[in-house]
Amino acid sequence: MKRTKLFMDTTVEIQVITGRAQDIAAAAALDRAFEAFRKVEQACSRFSPDSELMQTTQQIQTPVPVSPFLFEPLKFALEVAEWTDGLFDPTVGQALEDLGFNEHYLTQQAIHNFTSASASYRDIVLDEEKHTLYLQKPLVIDLGAVAKGFAIDLAAHELQAFDGFVVNAGGDLYAGGLAETGSKWKIGIQHPVHQEQIIHTVELSNEAICTSGSYERRSSIHPETHHIIDPGSKQSPHEMVSCSVIAPYAMMADAFSTASFLSGVKHGTAFIEQVNLKALFITSDLTTVTLGGIDIES
Template sequence: MAAMRMITHSFIAMDTVVNLKVVSNDSAEAVNESIERAIAAFRLVEETCSRFDGNSELRKLSLTISSPQRVSPLLFESLRFARQLAETTGGIFDPTIGQLLERKGFARHYLTGSSPAPLPDSPVSVSFRDFELDEHKRTITLFKPMLLDLGAVAKGVAVDLAKRELEEHCGYLIEAGGDLFAGGLNGHGEPWHVGIRHPLETDRTIRVLRISDMAVCTSGSYERRSPLDGTTHHLLDPHTKSSSDELLSCTVIAPYAMLADGFSTAVFLLGRSRGLEMLNSMGFEGLLISSSCDLSTTAKMKRYVYE
């Protein structure tokens, strides 16, 4: 039997550094082929779902009003999940928030600083109820001018697609900023150890989790601030059109990164009480950190905490 090896690879995609770790007894060539396919999955999601790329399928969709547009399965499923989450949260999570984000100063790619030509600003308010999905024809119709945003979903989708390319191996870790999936076991034959960053002290972890075959995603107010005022963060409530200071971060554990990614943002926006209620109703585990660094968790979160 071949010896177990760990191969690591890092690359930049979706405005963050993505780190891959693969534990396998396959050949280095076979592992590297899997890694290349995982990288391609990230590239595909970025080309399809980026709000910052004028040539992305998402950006082009935002240019066509009142006419059904047939889209790729990837974009359709991403928008379908985003709309379902918007319905579940009463619209506090909303994928039509793109123009509000741009008005607040979040109009440039986080790493490169590039930005596409701005769309004409919509004179009317929009919400997730202003676009329609036809599952039979796989079309999407926008009823009002809007700029769709999948920033709270797309990275999780990319992690899930990359997972498909790596799950043939004994263990793997896909880490993309605040989104990750830990599959199988690490190089020591144990669950992966995953640190949750302290929201106020960047060189510290506030908790360490033991995770296997689960996704962990964190949404926090500390990552991105508006260049216009330096205080508004990118997690905006579409109802108030402002960012909340009740929480500093929200971490969610779920079977898929798309779920953990979307719900970490939704729960952050809902706040501590309603957010915990939603996690419990969905059967997901989570850890919420308040503005005073008080920790709140779901009832069974402690099963994942490494003491």
């Protein structure tokens, strides 16, 4: 059973291996899985003025209660920001807007927020006991590197009863169980130059893979700039063109693929080894670097 819907600026395809006796249960599970994407998008979207994120960040120096759909991905983003000493920073939203990454994917309506240029992740304070968000100054939070992965994980949770399933959100995915053949899922990694082709294939079971690539989105203002921005320099790194990370959860793979891309090959390698994950880096000259014992097919 397979269904496709549009959420979070991408096509979400969910596939479940099921027998006829399970069709009703599978249909209900698919509904719940897609509902997870809707809830995360409503909570975390930077592009919708009425999202929980945008409504909450209008309140400065005031503790604001937030839902788990916003609290959990933001909490993880702040943890990754700490691990990378701010190279990965969810307050990069203002820089993204300044570079033209500010249009809602459905309405094409541009958003314009003007905040403190000196803001960083350290200006965000979360209270785990009260589940509140406190901003020390105006800033724009972008959760693009964690929210989609979080939604994939929530959707995957709804499908655990089935022998095999894949939740695929624009190439970032979680593969559960086994494919219909009884073997691991074969997942293709998009070629960064010839985007209609697959450059490598990996096999996954009960793991997530997420890819950050410089080919995905380009600035309409500065064509040499893509959507992965160093929060310090406000520029895009170009040592890599693609960075895929395999992790137990999609939110982890999502965030660490972005953090590794920002770090570059040398520091990204150290980072992946530190957190004991698997990764595949593709450099600007199309050299492939594999980490963590990842097995690939060309």
